[in-house]
Amino acid sequence: MTRIDRLTHAAAAVLVVLALAGAPAGAAPPEQSFVKYYVVRDGGETLYDLAARLLDDRDRYSQIMHLNTGRAQPDGTVLTDPGRLRAGWVLVLPWDAYGEGVTYGIPPASEPRRPDPPEDACARDGSGADPDWAVLRVAANQAWGHSRGEEQVVAVVGSGVDGTLPELTGRVEPGVNAAGTPDRADADCLGPGTAMAAIIAGRAPGAGGFNGVAPDATVLPVRILTTAPDASPEVQAAGVEAAAEADVAVLALSAAVDVTRADVAEAVASAVEGGAVVVVAAPAGPPAGPTLSDGVIRVAGVGADGRTAAEYRHGAVDIAAPGVNVVTPGTDGPVSGGDYAVAYVAGAVALVRAAYPELTVTEVRHRVLDTAEPMTEAGRPDARYGWGMVDPAEAVSRDLPGETGGDPGTPLTAGGRPGGDGSVALVIVVLAGLVAAALLGLRFRRLWQE
Structure with missing residues (x-):
């Protein structure tokens, strides 16, 4: 030679x-390339069984759920309930799965594209989805080995919070009534504030009950609503200011707070400057109002089928969270709206603030967005879903080299996840x-x- x-x-x-x-290192190839997958043999199998058998950990069912939610199955349906599988479904598995039935290759009849939503307007409420789909989808329990939101106070600005709810016993501070009435802040005539608080910091009073995203956090109710579902801009701004003055870690603003109003936006900016991460419902309709501070997270509420709770302004969404057909303590049944999506993200922020107390407001925002699960194949950010579905476990556990507090990381890998x-x-x-x-x-x- x-x-x-x-x-x-x-x-x-x-x-x-x-x-x-x-x-x-350790990254799985894109879905259209070779992956590990499993073909469901009969309708008696569940994701819990598969996780225990193929991943040696029953609690990892949520990882299989995340990999397959929204993927069209050969029979045209989609996975929504980990306890109900159909024979012939093709399930993509985590890269370390092994055992009988695990195949490495291109999944048969694989369709990575999210199926077109049905035209029936009734499907907008996520009909047919498991009532607990939101809890299963977010899988906050996977984060609790790293953080439970301890020592974090989350202000819920809205209709007040019913502190007598069993899931919130001992978790609600007296709070502030900014509505100008003698009513207590730790009471709720309308319900959304209590439901938000339960999603954020609820703790099951017994086995098998509902737990919030950050069950060791505390809620500070800031009441701007009494018996009507709206408040004046002055009261809204006063509520935000009261929450900021209480020196809380997170502000969860209900959809009743209109952040497009100049005085409200100014109060939000002041809260961010004071060290709070502010979580708001994504704006709907045409562009209006001032630009929000960098410490604000705009959330779109979505259903199990990917439908949004409202027609959010295109490109004005930072992240998505369950907000359609959500079941939570404090409600009489499934509810929909931006309030509940805000609560899921606010809980995730509380987990991050407890796990990484040294991070700045913008760094916390960066971590929550950069670890979100992509909801489309087109890459991130997406004009409809922002950086994707909030993922509390990833937010508190993933190593993000060179956290600087800037925009969520680029470049992206082929799978849409942040690169190195x-x-x-x-x-x-x-x-x-x-x-x-x-x-x-x-x-x-x-x-x-x-």
């Missing part, structure tokens, strides 16, 4: 090493280009000598 041949082979080897270095450090990727690309140029030069030199 000539010296030129040896150099050529060495350069090719460098290219291979660079290519491998650019791939994130951008500077490393740039170095790899430059080195690969230099090696390719060297290879080409060597080839030309060899041809010239011949």
